[in-house]
Amino acid sequence: MLDGLPTRERDRFLADCTLVDLVLGSVLYEQGDRIRHVYFPIESFISILACVDGHSTLEVSMVGSEGMYGHSLILGSNIAPLRALTQGAGATWRMKAMTFRDRLDDMPALRPLLHRYLIVLLSQMAQTSACTRFHVVEKRLARWLLMSQDRAHADSFDVTQEFLAFMLGVRRVGVTKAAGLLQLRKLIRYKRGKVTILNRQRLEAAACSCYQSDLETYQHEMRC
16 A cells, blocks of 8 residues: 555655564454554455454454555544454554654645545445345355455465354354365365465355455555
C-alpha cells in the first residue's frame, strides 16, 4: 500500500518505521486495548477477529501488504475495536502511534490513501459477514485460502485445522470435510499443518463470489 505514496513521502514515512518480525499466532491487540503501534505488513499478514460472549470468534477481515493495521487512529480513536492476531509470520513495518498521527497531519498524500483503504477494509468486513451467513464452508474455505495465498506471496503456508475452524467460525469437523473435498479435487494439498495451493485457477472457480468482489473493490479504490 505504501507504494501508493510519492517517493519522497514514502521514504520519509519508512524512515520513521522499525522493521520487526511477527510470530505466528501472536496477539497484537485485544479488543479495547490502547493502540501504541501501527503495522504495515510486508511478508506477514494479520487477522481481524470479532469476539462474541468472551469465547466465540470469527475472522471478519485480513490484512497483508495491501493494507495496514491500526486503522482506528485514522478516525481519531486510539482504541482497538477488534482483536488482531498474526495469521502469517514474517516481516512488517511498525510505527509508533504518536508518530503515525504526526505523519497524517504533515504528509498530504497519506490521509487520502488511507481513507481509500478504509473503504476497502469496511467492504471486506461487510462481505465476510454476508459470506458467513449465505455460503457453504467449502466455498468459504477456498476464498480464505486464496486470500491467505495473496498475502503470503507463496503457494504454501502454515495453518492447522484448529486455526482454520477458529478463523471460519465452524467446528473442526466442518473444516476437515471441506479441506478433504478440495484435496479430492486436487486443488490443494494439506499435510502436517501446511497447505499448498496446487491449482490456483480451479481454486478460484471453487471459491464463492466474495473473493472476486473483494478484489474488484480493492482495484477500484486503490487505483483511483
